[in-house]
Amino acid sequence: MRQGVLVLLLLSSCCSFSQLQQDKVLHFGAGVVSGAAGAFIAHEISGGDKWWTITGAVGGSLLAGAAKELIDQNRYGKWDNGDLAATVAGGVTVGVVIELFSGRRKKRVGRTLR
Numbered sequence: 212m213r214q215g216v217l218v219l220l221l222l223s224s225c226c227s228f229s230q231l232q233q234d235k236v237l238h239f240g241a242g243v244v245s246g247a248a249g250a251f252i253a254h255e256i257s258g259g260d261k262w263w264t265i266t267g268a269v270g271g272s273l274l275a276g277a278a279k280e281l282i283d284q285n286r287y288g289k290w291d292n293g294d295l296a297a298t299v300a301g302g303v304t305v306g307v308v309i310e311l312f313s314g315r316r317k318k319r320v321g322r323t324l325r
Contacts, residue, residue, distance in 0.1 A: 216293040218271070227291070233295065234294065235293065236297075237300070238276065238279075238294045238295075238297035238298045238301070239297045239300060239301040239304075240292035240301060241272075241275060241276075241279070241298055241300040241301065242272040242275065242276060242297065242299060242300060242301020242302045242303045242304075243272075243302070243304065244301075245269075245271045245272045245276075245298070245301075245302065246268035246269065246271050246272040246302030246303070246304075246305040246306055247268065247305050247309070248261020248271050249269075249270050249271020249272065249274070249302065250264045250265070250267045250268035250270050250271065250286060250305060250306050250309050251267075252267055252271070253266060253267020253268070253270070254267065254309075255259040261310050261313075263318035264306065264309060264310060265303075265306035265307065265309075265310060266302070266306075268302045268303070268305050268306025268309065269299065269302045269303055269306055270302075271302060272298050272299050272300050272301055272303070272305075273295075273298075273302065274318055276295040276297075276298030276299055277295065277296065279294070279298070280294060280295050
């Protein structure tokens with residue numbers, strides 16, 4: 212079931228990307244990669260706390276996006292907030308997906324028979 216949902220999510224995101232500029236798609240992909248790295252680091256440091264994992268994903272993508280835009284500012288004299296937003300959106304997406312599919316099971320409260 213989880214694999215089906217993941218495939219459906221990927222297919223729908225690919226279809227929506229056809230409407231976007233190729234540059235924004237690349238920024239989103241970079242956000243996913245840098246967000247996954249940030250999520251992994253935060254997950255390991257925090258002992259698996261889900262909020263720190265998501266924060267690490269967003270922080271990692273924000274750091275990578277801001278660094279790229281600073282490079283663009285120095286080279287071409289242009290800072291693009293849309294590119295930064297696309298990069299951070301990739302980090303948010305990977306952070307949420309990691310938490311949804313992390314494999315943690317909800318603890319069920321057992322009923323005792325009397």
